[in-house]
Amino acid sequence: xxxxxxxxxxxxxxxxxxxxxxxxxxxxxxxxxxxxxxxxxxxxxxxxxxxxxxxxxxxxxxxxxxxxxxxxxxxxxxxxxxxxxxxxxxxxxxxxxxxxxxxxxxxxxxxxxxxxxxxxxxxxxxxxxxxxxxxxxxxxxxxxxxxxxxxxxxxxxxxxxxxxxxxxxxxxxxxxxxxxxxxxxxxxxxxxxxxxxxxxxxxxxxxxxxxxxxxxxxxxxxxxxxxxxxxxxxxxxxxxxxxxxxxxxxxxxxxxxxxxxxxxxxxxxxxxxxxxxxxxxxxxxxxxxxxxxxxxxxxxxxxxxxxxxxxxxxxxxxxxxxxxxxxxxxxxxxxxxxxxxxxxxxxxxxxxxxxxxxxxxxxxxxxxxxxxxxxxxxxxxxxxxxxxxxxxxxxxxxxxxxxxxxxxxxxxxxxxxxxxxxxxxxxxxxxxxxxxxxxxxxxxxxxxxxxxxxxxxxxxxxxxxxxxxxxxxxxxxxxxxxxxxxxxxxxxxxxxxxxxxxxxxxxxxxxxxxxxxxxxxxxxxxxxxxxxxxxxxxxxxxxxxxxxxxxxxxxxxxxxxxxxxxxxxxxxxxxxxxxxxxxxxxxxxxxxxxxxxxxxxxxxxxxxxxxxxxxxxxxxxxxxxxxxxxxxxxxxxxxxxxxxxxxxxxxxxxxxxxxxxxxxxxxxxx
Numbered sequence: 001x002x003x004x005x006x007x008x009x010x011x012x013x014x015x016x017x018x019x020x021x022x023x024x025x026x027x028x029x030x031x032x033x034x035x036x037x038x039x040x041x042x043x044x045x046x047x048x049x050x051x052x053x054x055x056x057x058x059x060x061x062x063x064x065x066x067x068x069x070x071x072x073x074x075x076x077x078x079x080x081x082x083x084x085x086x087x088x089x090x091x092x093x094x095x096x097x098x099x100x101x102x103x104x105x106x107x108x109x110x111x112x113x114x115x116x117x118x119x120x121x122x123x124x125x126x127x128x129x130x131x132x133x134x135x136x137x138x139x140x141x142x143x144x145x146x147x148x149x150x151x152x153x154x155x156x157x158x159x160x161x162x163x164x165x166x167x168x169x170x171x172x173x174x175x176x177x178x179x180x181x182x183x184x185x186x187x188x189x190x191x192x193x194x195x196x197x198x199x200x201x202x203x204x205x206x207x208x209x210x211x212x213x214x215x216x217x218x219x220x221x222x223x224x225x226x227x228x229x230x231x232x233x234x235x236x237x238x239x240x241x242x243x244x245x246x247x248x249x250x251x252x253x254x255x256x257x258x259x260x261x262x263x264x265x266x267x268x269x270x271x272x273x274x275x276x277x278x279x280x281x282x283x284x285x286x287x288x289x290x291x292x293x294x295x296x297x298x299x300x301x302x303x304x305x306x307x308x309x310x311x312x313x314x315x316x317x318x319x320x321x322x323x324x325x326x327x328x329x330x331x332x333x334x335x336x337x338x339x340x341x342x343x344x345x346x347x348x349x350x351x352x353x354x355x356x357x358x359x360x361x362x363x364x365x366x367x368x369x370x371x372x373x374x375x376x377x378x379x380x381x382x383x384x385x386x387x388x389x390x391x392x393x394x395x396x397x398x399x400x401x402x403x404x405x406x407x408x409x410x411x412x413x414x415x416x417x418x419x420x421x422x423x424x425x426x427x428x429x430x431x432x433x434x435x436x437x438x439x440x441x442x443x444x445x446x447x448x449x450x451x452x453x454x455x456x457x458x459x460x461x462x463x464x465x466x467x468x469x470x471x472x473x474x475x476x477x478x479x480x481x482x483x484x485x486x487x488x489x490x491x492x493x494x495x496x497x498x499x500x501x502x503x504x505x506x507x508x509x510x511x512x513x514x515x516x517x518x519x520x521x522x523x524x525x526x527x528x529x530x531x532x533x534x535x536x537x538x539x540x541x542x543x544x545x546x547x548x549x550x551x552x553x554x555x556x557x558x559x560x561x562x563x564x565x566x567x568x569x570x571x572x573x574x575x576x577x578x579x580x581x582x583x584x585x586x587x588x589x590x591x592x593x594x595x596x597x598x599x600x601x602x603x604x605x606x607x608x609x610x611x612x613x614x615x616x617x618x619x620x621x622x623x624x625x626x627x628x629x630x631x632x633x634x635x636x637x638x639x640x641x642x643x644x645x646x647x648x649x650x651x652x653x654x655x656x657x658x659x660x661x662x663x664x665x666x667x668x669x670x
Contacts, residue, residue: 057573064569125159163201208252257282272346292324400433
C-alpha cells in the first residue's frame with residue numbers, strides 16, 4: 001500500500017489547476033478557472049476549477065472531485081493507479097507501507113521485468129514491420145492488403161516477427177533479457193532442440209491494458225501452405241501479467257472515445273477493431289474470439305453503461321453468444337444489437353463503406369437486446385406451443401437479471417405485446433426468478449460467512465461490505481422517495497461542511513459540535529440514513545469524533561472513496577446562504593432583502609434542518625403504514641387485531657407529524 005505520507009505529498013503537489021490544464025483549456029474568472037467539461041459535450045463552459053479549495057466541479061453533468069479523482073475519471077484509472085500517475089508527474093518517490101516479504105518482492109520484480117520485456121518486444125516487432133526488408137515485403141504488405149493505413153498500424157502498435165524460428169529470442173537475449181523471462185511471458189518456448197519463438201513468421205497484434213502497457217500479443221500466420229496444420233492465430237498464454245479474461249483488445253486506444261460517446265461497440269476480432277477505428281468509430285473493442293467474461297464486462301462498465309454488440313449473419317454464432325449478453329444485462333449495462341448484412345463482418349463492412357455510411361447504418365440498425373432476442377427466437381418457434389413456451393421462459397430469464405426496475409417494466413410491456421402474453425403473468429414470473437436469485441445469493445453469502453467462522457474469521461465478516469449492500473438493495477421492496485433522499489443529503493451536507501463547528505442548539509443548553517448534535521438526535525430517535533453512502537459518511541464522522549479527530553473540508557476533499565469526494569465537491573464548490581424560511585429579517589415592504597450566510601447562523605439552521613428531515617421521515621413512514629392498512633383491509637378474512645394495531649400506529653405518527661409541523665411552521669413543512 002502507498003503510505004499516507006506519500007498520499008499527502010501527492011495531494012500537496014498535485015494542484016488542481018496544474019493537473020486539469022493538461023486536459024482542459026482553462027480561463028481565469030475571478031478567483032476560479034472555467035472551461036468546457038471534458039466529460040460531456042457542452043457549448044457554454046460550466047466546468048469550474050477552484051485553486052483555493054483544490055477541487056473541480058461541472059455544473060452541467062455534476063461530476064466533481066480533487067486532482068486524483070479527475071485523473072481517475074479522465075484516464076479511467078483506479079485510485080492507486082491515479083496516485084502513481086500523479087507521483088510520476090510531480091517526481092514524488094512512493095513509499096510503501098509495511099515491508100514486502102521476499103516472495104512479494106520477487107513477484108513485483110518479475111512483473112516489472114515482464115512489462116519491460118513486452119514493451120521492448122513491441123518496439124522490436126514494430127521496427128521490423130516498418131524497416132526490415134521481410135517485414136515490409138510480407139507483414140506490411142498484408143496489413144495494407146487488408147486496407148489498413150500506416151497511421152492505424154502505428155496507433156495500434158502492429159508489428160512483424162521474422163520467419164526464422166529463433167530470430168526473436170536470439171535478438172532479445174542479445175539485448176540483455178533473460179531466457180527465463182522470455183519463457184515466463186510465453187514469448188519463447190523451450191523445445192527439445194532449444195528455445196524458439198512462439199510467434200515466428202506472424203504479423204503481431206499487441207494487447208494493451210488500460211494504462212497502455214503491453215501485456216500480451218496475438219499473432220496471425222501468413223502461410224498459405226494448407227498441407228501444414230498451423231493455427232491461423234496464436235495468442236500469448238496466461239502469465240503473471242496477462243489473464244485473458246481480464247482484457248479486451250483495443251481498450252487502451254478506445255477508452256477516451258468510449259467515455260466521450262458514452263457507448264462501447266463490442267466486436268469479435270482484431271481486424272474488426274482496426275477497420276472500424278480507422279473508419280472513425282474509435283469506441284470499439286474486441287473480446288478476441290473468446291466468450292465474454294464478467295471481468296471484461298466490469299472493464300467496459302468503468303467507461304460506459306451502454307454496449308452495442310455487432311453480429312454478422314451467422315445464426316448459430318449469435319445463439320451461442322446470447323448467454324454472454326445476459327451477463328452484460330445483469331451487470332446493469334444497457335445492451336443494443338446491430339445485425340450486419342449476410343456475408344459481412346465489422347471489418348469487411350467498414351472497409352467497403354464510407355465513414356458516414358457506417359455511422360448511419362449503426363444508428364439506424366440498433367435495436368435493444370430484449371427485442372432482438374425475442375424476434376430471433378420467435379422466428380424459430382413460430383406456431384409451435386412447446387417452443388414458444390421455451391422462448392418465453394428464456395426471455396423471462398434475461399429480463400429478470402436486469403437490476404433497474406423501470407427498464408424491467410419497459411421490457412416486460414414490450415415483450416408482452418410481441419408475444420401476446422398477459423403482463424401480469426410475466427411480471428409474476430420475473431419477480432419469482434428475482435426472489436429465487438436473491439435467496440440463492442443470500443445462501444451463498446451465509447455459506448461464505450459460515451466457512452469463514454470455521455477458519456477463524458469473525459461472524460460479522462461480509463456485513464456492511466459493498467457486496468452485502470448490493471444484495472440488500474436487490475431484495476429491498478420499498479425504496480426511499482426523492483424527498484427523503486433530498487432531506488438526508490441536506491443533513492449530510494451540514495455534517496460534512498460544519499461537523500466540527502461548535503453550536504448551542506438550545507439557548508440554555510450546552511455547546512456541542514454540529515456532528516455530535518445531529519448524530520445524538522438521530523440515535524435518540526432511532527433514525528438511520530437510507531442511502532448507504534450517507535450512512536458510511538455518518539459512521540465515519542461518528543468514529544472520528546469518538547477519537548477526538550476532526551473532519552474538515554480537506555478530509556473529505558482528499559477522501560479515498562471517489563463517491564465521497566464527488567459529494568464533497570458538490571457541497572464545497574457552492575456558496576450556501578440561508579433559505580428565506582430562516583430569514584426573519586426579510587422585509588416584504590422593502591425592495592432590499594438581506595441575505596445571510598448560513599455558516600453564521602448554525603444555531604438556528606441545524607436544528608430546523610434536522611427537524612425538517614424528521615418530518616420527511618415521518619411522512620415516508622405514514623405512507624408505508626397506509627399501504628399496510630390497505631393490505632390488511634383487503635385480506636380475507638380481516639385480522640381485526642392487526643388492523644387495530646396498524647391504525648393505532650398511524651394515529652401516533654399523524655400526531656407526531658402535526659407536532660413537527662407546528663414547530664417548523666408552514667414555511668418549512670406542508
